[in-house]
Amino acid sequence: MDKNATLYLFLTTKLKERGLPVESLPKLLGISRSTLYRNMKGVVRMSDDVQARFAELLKLEDEERQQYDRLSGLAAFDQSLIEARYVLDRFVFAGTLEEAPAKKEPIRFALYDSDTYLRTADEIYGMVRELIGSAANTTSATAVDIQIINCTADRPFQSLATLIESLFALTQNISVEHLLTLPSSDYLATITAFTRMVPLLRHERYTVRYADAAMPPLSYSAESPNNRKTTPAPAMFNDSVGITINTHDGIKYFFIAFIEDDLSTCLVTSDQNAIAFFQSNFVATQKNYREALVDYSNIDLLSDALADLEENVDAYIIKPNFCFDRIPENVFQSVLARSDTEELVQILNKNAATAIDFGSVLDGLNRRLQATYKNRHVDVYSKLGLSEFTKTGRTSDHIDGLPSFSPKERKMVYEYILARYRDPDDSYDLFITHEDFLTDGCIIIVLEDTGILLEYNAADYRRGICSNLFIDNQALIEVFSDYIRNHIPCTRALSHTEADAFLVSQIESLEE
Numbered sequence: 001m002d003k004n005a006t007l008y009l010f011l012t013t014k015l016k017e018r019g020l021p022v023e024s025l026p027k028l029l030g031i032s033r034s035t036l037y038r039n040m041k042g043v044v045r046m047s048d049d050v051q052a053r054f055a056e057l058l059k060l061e062d063e064e065r066q067q068y069d070r071l072s073g074l075a076a077f078d079q080s081l082i083e084a085r086y087v088l089d090r091f092v093f094a095g096t097l098e099e100a101p102a103k104k105e106p107i108r109f110a111l112y113d114s115d116t117y118l119r120t121a122d123e124i125y126g127m128v129r130e131l132i133g134s135a136a137n138t139t140s141a142t143a144v145d146i147q148i149i150n151c152t153a154d155r156p157f158q159s160l161a162t163l164i165e166s167l168f169a170l171t172q173n174i175s176v177e178h179l180l181t182l183p184s185s186d187y188l189a190t191i192t193a194f195t196r197m198v199p200l201l202r203h204e205r206y207t208v209r210y211a212d213a214a215m216p217p218l219s220y221s222a223e224s225p226n227n228r229k230t231t232p233a234p235a236m237f238n239d240s241v242g243i244t245i246n247t248h249d250g251i252k253y254f255f256i257a258f259i260e261d262d263l264s265t266c267l268v269t270s271d272q273n274a275i276a277f278f279q280s281n282f283v284a285t286q287k288n289y290r291e292a293l294v295d296y297s298n299i300d301l302l303s304d305a306l307a308d309l310e311e312n313v314d315a316y317i318i319k320p321n322f323c324f325d326r327i328p329e330n331v332f333q334s335v336l337a338r339s340d341t342e343e344l345v346q347i348l349n350k351n352a353a354t355a356i357d358f359g360s361v362l363d364g365l366n367r368r369l370q371a372t373y374k375n376r377h378v379d380v381y382s383k384l385g386l387s388e389f390t391k392t393g394r395t396s397d398h399i400d401g402l403p404s405f406s407p408k409e410r411k412m413v414y415e416y417i418l419a420r421y422r423d424p425d426d427s428y429d430l431f432i433t434h435e436d437f438l439t440d441g442c443i444i445i446v447l448e449d450t451g452i453l454l455e456y457n458a459a460d461y462r463r464g465i466c467s468n469l470f471i472d473n474q475a476l477i478e479v480f481s482d483y484i485r486n487h488i489p490c491t492r493a494l495s496h497t498e499a500d501a502f503l504v505s506q507i508e509s510l511e512e
Contacts, residue, residue, distance in 0.1 A: 007042040007071040014058045029053050030376050032314070032448040034478050042071075044078045047486065084187035084479045085487040091195040092318060092437045092444075092483075093492070107159060107258070113268035124256070124266050125163045131245045131252055132170055143173035145244040147282045149237055150181060152193040156239065156258040161200055168203055176206045179282075179289040182475055190475045201469055202456055204296045209289040210473065237285060242278050251275065295470040299453060304360075307367035309447055314376040316484040318437065318444040320385025320396040325368035328416045331409045332362055339403055347401040378429045380488055383502065384436040390414075390506045397443065397455070411510040418503045431484075431493035432502055446480045 015022060026033045029050050038044040039054075046054065051072055060068055106120040132144055144167065151157055167174055178197075182190045200206045236257065243254040253275045255267040269275065299305045306325075317323055336344075336358070344358050371377070385396060393404035405413065420428045438444070443455040450472075457467040494502060 008040050010068065010071055011040050011054075011058075014060070014064070018058060020057065025054075025057075026449075028057060030314070032478070032481060034449065034474055035481070038078070044081060046072055078187065080186050080188040081479070081482055084191040085483050087188065087191050087195060088479060088483045089487065089491070091198070093435055094437075094439060104155065107155060107264055109256070109264045109266045111266045111268065119266070121159045121264075124254070125159075125166075127268075128163065128243055128245070128254060129166060129170065131247055132167060132174075134247055143171055143246050144175070146174070146176040147242040147244075147279070148176065148178040149240050149282070149285060150179070151239050151241060151258060152180065152189075152196065153239070153258070153260070154196075157193075157196050160241065161196070164200060164206065168205065174205055176200075176203075177286075178206065178208045179286060180208055180210045180293065181289075182210045182293075182473060187475060187479050190473075191479045194471075194473075194476055198454070198456075201294055201454075208293040209286070210291060210293045211289045237281055242282060244275070244279070253278070291472070293471060293473055295472065297470075298468050299470060301455075301468070304364045304367070306445075306453075307364045307371070309450060310368050310371045310375070312371075312375065313450050314448040315371070316378040316380070316446040316481065318380045318484065320382050320436070320438070321389040322381070322386075322395055322413060322417075323379070324395065325365045326372075326379065326417065327365070327405075327413055328369070329362065329366055331405065331412050331416075332365075334409050334412070335403060335405065338406075344402065347399065372428045374427065376427050376429075378431065378484055380431045380433065380437075380484060380493075382433045382436045383494075386432065386502070386506060390509060396441065407510045411507055414503055414507045414510070418500070418507070421500065421503065430499065431488050432499045433488070433492045434494065435492070444480065446477065446484065448481060449474070449477065452477060452480055 012022070015025075026036050029036065030053070031039070031050055035044070039046045039050065051069075055065055055068060058064075058068070106122060109119050109121065109124060111117040111119040111124065146164070146167075148160070151160055164176060180193060182193065197208065201208070239258040239260075241254075241256040241258075243256070245252045245254075250270055251272075253267075253269050255269075255278050257265045259265065267274075341358060348358065348361060389395060390410060393406060393410050398404070417430065420426045421430050441457065443453075445453040445455075447453070452471040452473075453468055454471060455468040493499070
């Protein structure tokens with residue numbers, strides 16, 4: 001029996017002896033279900049804190065504790081998860097990105113179009129743009145249809161991303177469907193693909209469907225079912241792009257195949273049988289990619305939707321400064337006491353999906369605040385972001401027209417957060433980073449085992465428009481969660497003493 005199965009067998013045996021249901025452990029240990037599974041199987045080593053809490057729950061005798069510690073010590077570190085932290089770190093702290101590498105040689109293709117030619121990717125994309133410039137003026141229902149399978153390696157994806165962005169600017173008559181394999185066991189590949197795709201994900205006409213290996217259920221059995229294997233695309237269609245363009249003269253089809261370490265290929269054809277051949281193979285492959293990576297239905301941040309999502313899960317936020325749901329109710333009451341409430345309601349209703357009143361908004365924010373007392377909630381702010389709040393009384397996503405918090409109200413917010421930060425029994429925690437982050441105004445909310453909310457348009461928030469994406473992919477949730485819990489505190493954040501002193505300094509500056 002291998003060392004990881006031994007750890008799993010030891011833990012499940014003790015759980016049965018103590019009558020502890022495995023389903024209760026994520027809540028008791030303060031970790032997600034997927035992290036618990038990997039910890040118990042020994043795939044990912046437990047943190048010292050989780051290891052100690054697990055031992056307390058099991059009420060281990062001395063000899064049992066020695067065996068437990070020995071088996072835990074044999075567990076592996078997931079190298080792909082560790083490497084994924086640094087990819088995500090470069091995404092969050094864009095200012096720390098390395099200088100752009102020297103310009104690479106262009107991707108070269110054998111172009112098959114009545115004859116065989118040698119062409120670069122830029123030359124082929126120029127042909128596509130020229131045709132689409134004409135197709136954009138037609139009345140066809142879909143002038144351009146692009147179908148992508150994988151193509152997530154750096155060079156092909158960067159060239160494709162540039163093409164697609166230019167096509168979105170060229171025509172509204174376009175749809176892009178991307179089939180992507182995200183192996184749940186390879187965190188590095190998953191987060192690398194995701195961070196590369198974020199700029200395109202902001203376009204609703206860019207749809208991503210993914211396939212991955214499902215997480216087997218937790219059970220007391222020493223043996224768990226193997227991960228479901230995803231059927232890959234046929235070799236000739238892997239890392240390929242099909243572009244169908246409706247022109248004045250009929251349909252033109254480009255089939256582009258990226259071939260690593262060799263000459264890539266591109267077929268240009270108007271032959272209906274050839275086009276049907278390639279498109280039917282895409283449809284057949286599409287059946288293995290059933291789930292949409294992103295829900296493009298913007299969550300109304302002024303409704304109860306987020307409160308409903310956060311009420312029963314651990315949540316983490318990466319944002320330059322306070323989220324409105326971290327503002328205590330007495331501060332809002334202070335704002336109301338000195339404001340024209342009818343005017344506030346008009347501002348909120350200006351862009352809201354449905355008519356609302358200030359009371360309902362406050363109730364939703366209070367529900368979210370109360371959830372931080374019963375679930376684990378972690379905020380990641382920056383020194384610069386908090387300093388801006390101290391100076392202006394406005395959060396990074398403060399809605400235009402709403403009054404700024406007064407110096408007294410800002411102080412009340414800081415005192416509330418500091419009191420919770422100092423309470424060792426509070427389920428709320430805070431990390432303050434040395435450097436600024438997400439300078440494009442993006443906000444990240446991670447909901448354990450539920451999803452990731454990516455708010456990506458700061459200018460829209462300030463006008464009261466909720467522009468956001470909801471990503472439902474367990475591997476991505478695990479990467480973001482691990483990054484916030486295990487990477488930020490060690491490499492980016494002030495120490496507890498430094499953070500405490502910084503919060504005190506902001507309070508003192510507001511007393512002057």
